Amino acid sequence: MQLKTQLFIDGKWVNGSGKLPVTDPSNESVIAQVETASDELCLAAIDAADRAFKTWSKTPPRVRAEILRKAFEIMVAEADHLAKIISMENGKVLSDAKGEILYAAEFFRWFSEEAVRISGDFRTAPSGDKRILVTHQPIGVSLLITPWNFPAAMATRKIGPALAAGCTVILKPAGETPLTALAIVDILDRAGVPAGVVNLILPTPTGPAIAKILKDPRVLNLSFTGSTEVGKVLLKEAADRVIRCSMELGGNAPFLVLSDANIDDAVSGAMLAKMRNGGAACTAANRFYVAKEVAEEFTSKLTKAMSGLKMAAGLSDGAQLGASVSIKERNKIAELVDASLSAGAKAETGAKIPEGAGAFYPATVLKVKKDNPILQQEVFGPVAPIVVIESDEEAIELANATEYGLIAYVYSGETGRAIRTAEALQAGMVAINRGVISDPAAPFGGFKQSGLGREGGFDGIHEFLETKYIGVDLK
Numbered sequence: 001m002q003l004k005t006q007l008f009i010d011g012k013w014v015n016g017s018g019k020l021p022v023t024d025p026s027n028e029s030v031i032a033q034v035e036t037a038s039d040e041l042c043l044a045a046i047d048a049a050d051r052a053f054k055t056w057s058k059t060p061p062r063v064r065a066e067i068l069r070k071a072f073e074i075m076v077a078e079a080d081h082l083a084k085i086i087s088m089e090n091g092k093v094l095s096d097a098k099g100e101i102l103y104a105a106e107f108f109r110w111f112s113e114e115a116v117r118i119s120g121d122f123r124t125a126p127s128g129d130k131r132i133l134v135t136h137q138p139i140g141v142s143l144l145i146t147p148w149n150f151p152a153a154m155a156t157r158k159i160g161p162a163l164a165a166g167c168t169v170i171l172k173p174a175g176e177t178p179l180t181a182l183a184i185v186d187i188l189d190r191a192g193v194p195a196g197v198v199n200l201i202l203p204t205p206t207g208p209a210i211a212k213i214l215k216d217p218r219v220l221n222l223s224f225t226g227s228t229e230v231g232k233v234l235l236k237e238a239a240d241r242v243i244r245c246s247m248e249l250g251g252n253a254p255f256l257v258l259s260d261a262n263i264d265d266a267v268s269g270a271m272l273a274k275m276r277n278g279g280a281a282c283t284a285a286n287r288f289y290v291a292k293e294v295a296e297e298f299t300s301k302l303t304k305a306m307s308g309l310k311m312a313a314g315l316s317d318g319a320q321l322g323a324s325v326s327i328k329e330r331n332k333i334a335e336l337v338d339a340s341l342s343a344g345a346k347a348e349t350g351a352k353i354p355e356g357a358g359a360f361y362p363a364t365v366l367k368v369k370k371d372n373p374i375l376q377q378e379v380f381g382p383v384a385p386i387v388v389i390e391s392d393e394e395a396i397e398l399a400n401a402t403e404y405g406l407i408a409y410v411y412s413g414e415t416g417r418a419i420r421t422a423e424a425l426q427a428g429m430v431a432i433n434r435g436v437i438s439d440p441a442a443p444f445g446g447f448k449q450s451g452l453g454r455e456g457g458f459d460g461i462h463e464f465l466e467t468k469y470i471g472v473d474l475k
């Protein structure tokens with residue numbers, strides 16, 4: 001398989017200062033050695049992005065749009081190849097990987113359409129003394145940092161709006177999954193992105209190198225997707241220079257099944273909300289609050305569906321649950337489940353690391369009390385803890401009892417009841433009678449410690465634009 005393993009700086013593939021092995025977590029073998037970036041190379045990326053900004057920011061929106069559109073088309077045409085790369089380095093099953101590539105490509109299409117629709121405003125001031133002219137201009141060099149769980153979509157969800165807005169970027173993908181990001185940068189290069197507009201670096205260790213980049217006065221914007229813990233470190237570092245920040249952080253999504261829900265629908269929705277990506281999604285349903293009237297039926301049907309999944313290497317035939325991204329991440333899942341069991345949880349299925357190689361963890365259903373510690377943690381794996389609830393009010397109160405607020409799911413047979421519940425939930429997104437709602441055309445983001453700002457939709461491009469007000473005297 002053809003893989004890009006060099007860094008991409010100023011329109012050229014270059015060797016770095018060292019190498020980082022990338023592993024296939026389903027068999028623990030090394031797939032590739034990727035070049036890592038020294039401080040000098042990080043600086044070269046800033047130089048290139050800063051130089052390119054002068055022309056890219058003035059490039060007609062239509063031209064920027066056409067390049068993004070072209071990148072969308074190449075990505076769709078090469079979806080099978082890209083999906084294999086994701087599966088190999090991330091461990092997720094091929095159908096999830098293919099779904100991610102198509103979703104990821106849509107961000108290029110959506111933002112190619114947004115590039116030519118950046119709106120402004122021209123008004124008479126209420127006092128009549130002047131005209132109020134409001135316009136938007138690109139912020140400048142943007143640092144994009146992405147996680148390993150959606151190595152393609154988290155990159156395109158940032159690169160798409162950045163390029164549409166007229167910003168230039170330095171992408172720092174996760175060390176676990178750089179191959180997908182490298183393949184996407186190669187597509188952007190082939191789509192005609194000019195030198196310096198998109199740069200890819202992979203410094204190791206990450207923290208000190210990124211801290212240095214954020215000190216450079218030419219870097220004006222930071223878009224991060226990853227854990228809340230790292231997000232807080234970056235917000236503190238960005239504070240020194242008051243850099244614009246957009247943060248897509250962790251989640252702890254509640255999944256509410258109200259007493260009038262259609263249980264078969266709720267179970268299919270739960271399987272999607274829980275098991276897409278093997279549970280390694282910031283949007284993954286992490287806690288199930290199920291009305292006492294339907295709890296037994298829901299639990300037994302969900303257990304049946306979960307225990308029927310075929311767990312195997314992502315690329316193997318018929319695999320429905322792949323490996324976690326690494327043994328370390330898999331062991332974190334196991335520790336959370338073990339602690340939950342020690343605190344009184346009862347396992348309906350799964351809950352045990354299988355024999356053999358690979359970072360596998362089985363689909364697990366737990367019956368837990370509402371104070372079980374697993375409910376306060378982002379599990380990031382195929383684990384469904386179920387809590388029986390007495391009323392809608394209790395479900396809402398428990399759902400909101402977390403510092404996170406990314407997404408929540410509600411199943412109910414009555415629209416009014418579902419919307420009332422959705423309005424009471426502290427989450428940036430609420431799915432009603434659906435297991436997946438992510439859409440490039442909708443604003444994605446969280447309340448509370450799940451983040452700042454929104455990606456996608458009409459909001460996404462504004463993370464890369466400054467608002468400028470020009471007051472005009474017409475006398």
Ligand code: NAD
Pocket residue numbers: 145146147148149150154172173174175206207208210211225226227228230231233234247248249250251281282283378406446450451
């Ligand atoms: P992570 O926070 O460990 O790492 C994310 C990125 O930050 C990686 O590229 C990593 O190399 C980099 N990084 C780590 N330490 C850093 C530092 N000190 N300075 C600068 N960069 C640093 O997250 P992860 O383990 O890759 O991904 C899982 C997390 O991401 C979960 O918490 C998940 O909920 C979250 N996530 C959120 C969203 C969202 O949109 N809200 C989407 C996907 C994943």
Ligand code: MN
Pocket residue numbers: 227
């Ligand atoms: Mn991590």
